[in-house]
Amino acid sequence: MVGANAMEIFLHLEKSNCRECGEKTCLAFAGAVFRGTRRIGECPRLNGAALAKFAADEESLQDRTVELAEYIAEMKRKLTRLDFAATAGLIGAKMSGETLQVPVLGKLFGVRGDGTFVTDLHLIPWVVVPLLEYIVNCPGTPVTGEWISFREIPGGREKYALFKKRGEDVLRELADRYTDFFDDIIHMFDGRAVDKQFEADVSVVLLPLPLVPMMICYWKPDEGMASSLNIFFDKSAGANIGVDSAFSLGTGIAQMLGKLATHHGF
Ligand code: SF4
DSSP states (O other): OOSSSSHHHHTOOOOOOOOTSSSSSSSHHHHHHHHHHSOOOGGGGGOOHHHHHHHHHHHHHHHHHHHHHHHHHHHHHHTTTTTTHHHHHHHHEEEEETTEEEEEEEEEEOOOSSSOOSSSSOOHHHHHHHHHHHHHHOOOOOOOOOEGGGGGGHHHHHHHHIIIIIHHHHHHHHHHHOOTTTHHHHHTTTTEEOOTTTTOSEEEEEEEEETTEEEEEOOOOOOOBBOEEEEEEEEEHHHHHHHHHHHHHHHHHHHHHHHHHHTOOO
């Protein structure tokens, strides 16, 4: 199994816990498939359509994983050709010996000249891809201080529905449920509360990358009106990272917080 987790496998199963596969539950069977000790086809209750869908999902997942690995390898090759000292000055990073150090959400991410990373951060794609893009392609456009919505980033209009669903809606639901949500975000990501913007009840600024400030604004429910939440980027985001990396950062942060809330509560 590449990439899929046990829960994704579980979703393909009948969930009847019939035990015909020899496992006590469908979830236990999904875990065994994930670990590679069982094959999905060993569930006799799985019909052809479900099996075909699983195979298709698996194939596309593997394709995407290979594409991603190739893409990251190509970006690393480009890294090795960069003048790190000049790049550091351009993108708000600094040099420590031969290592380029980029602050990412309050933590330093180091890159050596041979393209290897020096970091305590988890190397998850939603951070690594925008970071590599930023180091290789950021032109160093100064931050303007003017906030724009994701929709206003060039190319953002077409992707906004998905950005809202995977990013803004996830954060809004968390903010509705957890009173300390924004304090936790500030603590985890080295963010800062700022004067209320756009008449929001809470405005928090994060710095996913040095020249890419991102602001989360939350409006509490009020007199029958539902709450709302928007993620804003600096007007320079289109030039400094582009819409795909903005999408990746905004939704990546939201998905990570959503998973933390589900598994641990905070
Ligand atoms: S045979 Fe299939 S449906 Fe039955 S418990 Fe195993 S995984 Fe679940």
